[in-house]
Amino acid sequence: MFRSISLRSLTTLCVALALCLSTTYAQQRFSAGPRIGLNLSTLRGDVANYKMTPGLVAGAFVMYSSLNHFGISADLLYSQRGGKYTGTDPGNIPVEFTQKINYLEIPVALRYFLTLNGNFRPNIFFGPSLAVPLSAKRVNQKIGGASQPDVTNSEAFKNLDLGLFAGFQLNFRGWGDRQHFLIDGRYTYGLADITSQPIAGGPGGPNVYNSTITLTLGYSFGVGPEYRSRYRR
Secondary structure, three states: OOOHHHHHHHHHHHHHHHHHHHHHOOOEEEEEEEEEEEEEEEEEEOOOOEEOEEEEEEEEEEEEEEOOOEEEEEEEEEEEEEEEEEEEOOOOOEEEEEEEEEEEEEEEEEEEEOOOOOOOOOEEEEEEEEEEEEEEEEEEEEEOOEEEOOEEOHHHEOOOEEEEEEEEEEEEEOOOOOEEEEEEEEEEEEOOOOEOOOOOOOOOOOOEEEEEEEEEEEEEEEEOOOOOOOOOO
């Protein structure tokens, strides 16, 4: 079960690493821009018969990259998660619905760039992700083949989710100077139980977690002064 000490430890670690990067590599470059894409998410743990469902993810990011291989970034994202359930009720009547959970997500990534400079700078990354639920709803419900109205069930979910994510990003030269197209793929593994009460489609256990694959397209703009890399010839 998620404990507050875990959150404090992860936050302290990220702050310490960020300070280490900024003090060790005094010359830096900053960039920022929008990001939009697709979530493929499901619920795991004490639930059964959930499959992946698509959702929107969109927002903005800011990124710091030192003049060598290292960097750090933070995003502010609207992120739709959940899962599609297909099963039966206690009376063995077929039931299906899609559980939607809309989050405000803040992922912080530590990045390692595979090239030192140039127009193509792929990188790999990992880090923690905090997500605050904005709303939750069961949609596209059918019981015994008959359509049912949507049901809001925000009260069934806790007010904070914590996860770990890892992935890769491809940075291509954009239309202007210090501009790049970004193709990003990541997987977020939920660490915290997201439910405050049993949800439909689950056996009633206390541990239900998010599991999310995210694919996005972004565009970055250089911010502030750019320092010439000592590795560039």
